[in-house]
Each structure stands twice: as structure tokens, then as C-alpha cells.
Amino acid sequence: YLLLPNVAVRQTEVDTDAIHRMQSRVRTLLPVLTEGSDYFSYYKLNLYQAECPLWENDNAMCSSQGCAVDTLEENEIPNVWKSLSDFEPSSKKNQTRCNWEHNSQLDYCYVDEVSSKQDCVYVSLAKNPERFTGYSGDHTAAIWRSIYEQNCFVVSDDENTEGLKSNAFYKSGMSPFQLSPEEDDVLSILPSVACEEKRMLNKIISGFHASISSHICENYYDADQNRWTKNLEWWLTKVGNYPDRIENIFFNYALLHQALVQIADQLEKSESNIPLSFCPDNQAIDERTRNAFELLVFYAKQDSKVIVSSNFFADEESQKFKETFRKHFRDISRIMDCVGCDKCRLWGKLQITGYATALKLLLEPNTQLSDLRPSEIVALINTFDRISHSVQSTFWFQLRRRADLSVKFLQFLIALSFKAPTREILSFFAEQLWYIFYAILYICNVPRLI
Numbered sequence: 538y539l540l541l542p543n544v545a546v547r548q549t550e551v552d553t554d555a556i557h558r559m560q561s562r563v564r565t566l567l568p569v570l571t572e573g574s575d576y577f578s579y580y581k582l583n584l585y586q587a588e589c590p591l592w593e594n595d596n597a598m599c600s601s602q603g604c605a606v607d608t609l610e611e612n613e614i615p616n617v618w619k620s621l622s623d624f625e626p627s628s629k630k631n632q633t634r635c636n637w638e639h640n641s642q643l644d645y646c647y648v649d650e651v652s653s654k655q656d657c658v659y660v661s662l663a664k665n666p667e668r669f670t671g672y673s674g675d676h677t678a679a680i681w682r683s684i685y686e687q688n689c690f691v692v693s694d695d696e697n698t699e700g701l702k703s704n705a706f707y708k709s710g711m712s713p714f715q716l717s718p719e720e721d722d723v724l725s726i727l728p729s730v731a732c733e734e735k736r737m738l739n740k741i742i743s744g745f746h747a748s749i750s751s752h753i754c755e756n757y758y759d760a761d762q763n764r765w766t767k768n769l770e771w772w773l774t775k776v777g778n779y780p781d782r783i784e785n786i787f788f789n790y791a792l793l794h795q796a797l798v799q800i801a802d803q804l805e806k807s808e809s810n811i812p813l814s815f816c817p818d819n820q821a822i823d824e825r826t827r828n829a830f831e832l833l834v835f836y837a838k839q840d841s842k843v844i845v846s847s848n849f850f851a852d853e854e855s856q857k858f859k860e861t862f863r864k865h866f867r868d869i870s871r872i873m874d875c876v877g878c879d880k881c882r883l884w885g886k887l888q889i890t891g892y893a894t895a896l897k898l899l900l901e902p903n904t905q906l907s908d909l910r911p912s913e914i915v916a917l918i919n920t921f922d923r924i925s926h927s928v929q930s931t932f933w934f935q936l937r938r939r940a941d942l943s944v945k946f947l948q949f950l951i952a953l954s955f956k957a958p959t960r961e962i963l964s965f966f967a968e969q970l971w972y973i974f975y976a977i978l979y980i981c982n983v984p985r986l987i
């Protein structure tokens with residue numbers, strides 16, 4: 538499957554051609570925003586003080602150098618971020634703490650208030666890139682497990698199956714995120730409705746996980762060689778050998794792309810075209826950033842239907858389930874505070890906020906661009922940049938794998954032509970059997986026929 542010539546992923550739900558087109562348009566544009574503009578290349582968040590809802594007194598902090606985050610000193614904070622509080626909705630002004638706050642019933646995550654004065658730190662995203670940090674082991678396993686087991690859904694095709702509640706934690710009362718009796722009812726009454734929506738949540742989380750894994754493998758620190766490199770073997774074990782994980786990366790790309798289309802629609806409709814201000818103090822910078830931002834959403838608009846079936850929460854039954862869906866996503870956003878590696882926590886929080894912002898735009902039809910907090914917009918664009926990198930690395934790793942296979946096959950042919958002793962040829966053949974099998978399939982173009 539991974540060797541499909543010219544076909545990178547099997548997709549049914551998203552328009553992969555549209556994604557390829559979008560990729561070719563935006564690969565050079567995205568860095569203009571995420572690296573070249575102060576608005577999009579910095580972030581303010583509660584990185585160190587937020588409480589983890591999963592366990593108390595957790596001191597399992599990653600001590601690896603790679604986990605450290607360089608935060609900004611007061612004099613390093615870009616002007617635009619100093620004045621960002623001006624854009625906060627007026628009800629949010631005078632807020633002093635930087636807690637995860639559930640500001641609106643429509644939010645799909647808890648958002649750190651950028652207008653707050655305490656607890657939050659400023660970071661340069663460009664100077665703290667997401668990459669391999671060495672954070673792993675029981676702690677990461679427990680976090681991923683709690684995300685999947687407590688917050689993803691078991692979706693069954695069997696309509697009679699009971700108990701589509703997400704997992705045993707809820708049932709046993711062990712979850713820190715208890716469902717209210719009403720939500721409990723919704724899940725018991727509606728075991729077989731909103732399956733598409735439940736699948737969507739699972740896909741987003743799996744795609745988010747696969748995307749993080751891709752970045753780790755693309756920027757992997759090889760301690761033996763003392764250099765940063767790409768790690769194909771690791772990518773295969775974490776992502777490449779699982780077609781569904783690759784699909785989910787593409788699904789997330791499509792979801793974020795669709796949110797950009799939504800923004801493009803709103804910009805088109807808005808008379809002044811300026812619900813956003815990217816640098817009020819400096820007109821030139823403001824204009825440059827806005828041009829790049831508008832070009833990005835304009836490109837997205839050129840392929841405006843990337844998710845083939847995007848009619849989520851359309852019927853009345855599934856509408857009832859929406860609040861539960863939103864709650865699950867919010868709970869996942871809180872789990873990000875349990876991540877024991879500062880840099881991983883930074884990017885985990887940012888990307889979950891990015892997906893939550895996309896969901897708010899797509900699933901809450903009344904959400905206006907002007908309703909979004911700056912941190913949500915910044916998170917959305919940076920998350921899109923991250924997933925764009927993941928798509929890019931999927932192709933790179935797949936190509937690399939094909940090239941490796943070709944080299945192995947060539948080695949085999951050379952061994953044959955040099956008439957190596959029969960025993961050696963046979964043992965070589967046995968070792969490489971798997972690769973040779975794929976090479977033959979490839980030559981015969983069998984995967985395409987399948």
C-alpha cells in the first residue's frame with residue numbers, strides 16, 4: 538500500500554487532489570506568516586502554572602535539554618503582542634490571571650487569555666520549533682492513553698450495540714472529567730447517532746498524534762552522530778505502517794483547510810475587510826501580514842470543498858450530541874497541561890487550540906472572525922502550518938522508502954550478476970524476500986490495479 542506509485546494515501550473522505558494543489562500554493566507562503574510576522578510567530582500562554590486534571594503532584598517533568606522553552610523577557614515582547622489585549626472582546630478586559638478559561642459555551646477548548654497579566658509567558662514559536670525532545674516512556678503513554686480512552690469514542694456499526702460511551706473510565710467513575718446526568722443520558726439514548734461526528738473526533742486526535750510523530754521523525758536528534766536528521770525507521774513504526782494514521786493527517790489538513798475557506802467567505806462578505814488587525818502601530822507591517830493572510834485564505838477558497846462529507850451535526854438527533862462532543866474536546870485541551878515536557882506542552886496546547894478554533898468556525902455557523910481571540914487565530918494558522926509539514930514529510934518518507942527498496946533490489950541484481958556463490962545468493966534472497974516481493978508488485982504496477 539505504501540508503495541502505490543503516484544498515489545500516496547487512500548482517501549475516501551477528503552479531496553486529496555485539492556490538498557496537493559493547496560500544498561503547492563502555500564508551502565512558501567506559510568513561512569511568511571509563521572516565521573516572518575510578529576503576530577503569527579509569537580504566542581502567549583500559561584505554560585507553567587496551569588493545573589493538570591489527570592493526577593495530582595505530578596513531578597514527572599522532562600529534564601532533557603530539548604524540552605526547555607526559551608521564554609521572552611519583558612523587553613523582547615513584540616509591540617503587536619503588547620497591544621493585543623486591545624482586540625479582546627470588551628467583556629474579557631480587566632482579566633488578570635492566565636488560566637484555562639471556558640469563556641464561551643461555543644468554545645471547543647479552554648483558551649489562555651492573552652489579555653491577562655499573570656502566569657502567562659510569551660514565546661517565539663520560530664525559536665522553539667516542534668521537534669524530537671526525548672520525552673517518552675510511561676508518562677507519555679499515560680497521557681495518550683487517557684486522551685484516547687477517556688475522550689475518544691467507540692464507534693460501532695452495529696446499531697444494537699450498547700455502551701458507546703467513550704470508555705471504561707467514565708463507567709467506573711474514575712475519569713476526572715465526569716459527565717453530567719444529562720450528558721450521560723445523551724450517550725445512552727443516542728448510541729448509534731452522530732457516528733460520523735464521533736469518528737471525526739477520533740480522527741482529529743489520531744491525526745494530531747500522527748502529525749506530532751511526523752515532526753519528531755522529521756527533526757530527529759541522532760545522539761550517536763550528534764546531528765539532527767530524518768528518521769525513516771521511526772516514522773514507519775509510528776506513522777508509515779498505519780494507513781489510517783496517514784489518512785487522519787490528511788483529514789486534519791482538510792478540516793483546517795475548510796476552516797480557512799470559512800474565513801475567506803467571511804472576509805469576502807465583510808465590507809471593510811478588516812475584522813483583523815495585525816499590527817496597528819505599523820501600517821506597513823500590518824498590511825504585509827494581512828496580504829499574506831488574505832492570500833492564504835484566498836488559495837484555500839480556490840478549492841472550497843475539501844471534506845467530501847462535511848455535513849456534521851445536521852440532523853436533530855446528532856445536534857443533541859454536540860455539547861458532549863464539545864466537552865470531550867475541551868477535556869482533551871486540559872490534558873495538554875499534563876504534558877511533562879515544556880516544548881511538547883507548548884505545541885500540544887497550540888495545536889489543540891488550532892483544531893478547536895477550526896471546529897468552532899465549522900460547527901458553529903454564527904462564529905465570526907471578529908469573535909475569535911488573537912491566540913485562536915495564531916493557533917489556527919500555526920496548526921495549519923504544522924499539518925502542512927506533516928503532509929510534506931509523508932511524501933518525503935514514502936519516497937525515501939521507495940528509494941531504499943529500489944537500492945536493495947539493485948543490490949540483489951548486482952549480487953546475481955557477479956555470480957556470487959549460490960548459498961550467499963540464497964541467504965541474501967531470503968533476507969530481502971519482502972522487499973523483492975514489493976519490488977515485483979511495483980514493477981508490475983499491481984497496487985494500482987488493486
Ligand SMILES: Cc1cc2nc3c(=O)[nH]c(=O)nc-3n(C[C@H](O)[C@H](O)[C@H](O)COP(=O)(O)OP(=O)(O)OC[C@H]3O[C@@H](n4cnc5c(N)ncnc54)[C@H](O)[C@@H]3O)c2cc1C
Nearest residue numbers: 668669670671672673677680681743746747753782881885
Ligand atoms: C501532547 C503531546 C505532545 C508531544 N510532543 C512531543 C514533541 O514535540 N517532541 C517529542 O519528542 N515528543 C513529544 N511527545 C511525545 C511523543 O508523542 C511520544 O509519546 C514519544 O515519542 C514516545 O513514542 P512511542 O513510540 O512510545 O508511542 P506514542 O507516540 O507515545 O504512542 C503511544 C501509543 O498510541 C498509539 N498511537 C500512536 N500513534 C497513533 C495515532 N496516530 N493514532 C492512534 N493511535 C496512535 C500506539 O498504540 C502507541 O503505542 C508529545 C506527547 C504528547 C502527549
